[in-house]
Amino acid sequence: MALYKDRHRELWNKCTNCGELVFKQALERNSYTCPNCDYYSPMPADGRLRYLFDSEAIFNLHPASIDKQLLDSIGMADLVDQNRFPDESQWLASAGEGTISNCPTVLAVVAPYAVPQRVHFVTLLVAIRTALEKKLPFITVYPSDALAKKRSDPPEQPELSPTEITYLTIEMDNLSQARLPQITILTDQDRQTGFLTQFPLGDVVLAEQNRMSGSSAGRRTHSSRGESSETMSSLSSYTPADVSIDYYVQRQDLPARLGKLLAFFAK
Template identity: 25%
Template sequence: MSWLSRVRNAIPFVPKAQTAENLWHKCKGCGQMIFTKELEENLYVCPKCDFHERIGPHLRFDYTFDEGSYSALPSPRVADDPLKFRDTKRYTDRIKAARTATNEPDALLNARGTIEGRKAVVGVQDFAFMGGSMGQAVGEAFVAGVEAAIADKCPYIIFTAAGGARMQEGILSLMQMPRATVAIQMLHDAGLPYIVVLTDPTTGGVTASYAMLGDVQIAEPGALIGFAGQRVIEQTIREKLPEGFQRAEYLLDHGMLDMVKHRKELRHTLAELIDYLCAGTKAAA
């Protein structure tokens, strides 16, 4: 038994539901131990070093929409294993495991609601679901989110987080790149903006498609954003890459992003952008 467990067990007023594992969180940025409650109150941003932890769709919706204003959109149904793919495990088993772990149908969820009174449809990729990988379900959800935004005459905002295309779906996953591009054009044809918030990490085919096609490109501090990995690039060009390469701040300095915003500022920033880009979306009182 560890010393932390002995101390915890000796405290009579700690509820049984609280354990050493969920009372504390070790920051991945600075390595400091933080009270989980303190981290939650700070929107899962380290109060010591400002490291932005990865969060799932439901927390993202809570932090983005006005309280009690949003409702989830149904997730489109697609074939689970169109190629009957198997590596060390069957693809269907991997999907079942991911669904059990996240309690979500796939890696992209949409919701509609208001952001400081402005109507919006928001999509969030969940990195916890097979690395947020882009397969048919993600492509269908993206198109469904755009169609919902067009129907509501409001912007579509996407929070990206992905390791790229889903290899188990082969060419079918790569086809989601042009499909998303066409959907964005549909949004523009309707005179509505498309806003991208890149979170850690956004890489691969997602970066090569809808993650870099926003009318406004925002990123959270420290987010890893790129196509190929840094090691692959260094081996290819046989040069050492600059410090902070592929991080949000570096990309902002080199013109790939419009702004880098702290999680606490994102909601207000999105509301201001909707005002600038899409007049007339103020929700009815």
């Protein structure tokens, strides 16, 4: 937790791409985009949540602050009681219910730099079951596993296990059976390993490019889906073959792209 607090106390942020120092508040106002090289710096989970939702009117779904009545309705009260998470753990993962382009949705964001732990499992599970209970689309945002990770305090919190990953996959399959849209956004691409994540993916997968460019985002369609290939960003050449990317998007275009997808699914 000290790393997170120290990062937010700093007045300046050093761009990991060009090495230039950027005033932290200016970086936040610019959606964590470096003004010198247009590189997308990793965005904190709570900041990403606010950026994608239409307004600050977000119903918080983090287990540290979720309503007990909702926990009972989705069968999560006992699990949350067994794993008490402090408010500070919200930097590890954020989840909420709000609107994107006026479309109600549930959004869950895994923070960059955070080692996947029990709080990620519980937060995602609460978000999935809320989407199922309220019959809402479910959107997830996962940073690349290649980012340097830091454990939270207390360090004894269990890391995410393969069993919990499998459980989340099964829970997301319940959303598919209910015909509820699932969209995943992969971020913070690594040049060597591409977009790697151990978390289960949605039916539609978007990948956020690493820097802002003047051209519109390209689309990649896999032949396994029976569709033709279209233009694709050169950055996507780093993506492993087993990661199926539907669209490459720039950060500033993400809210509009999600709005179009949600409007399409709502028809």
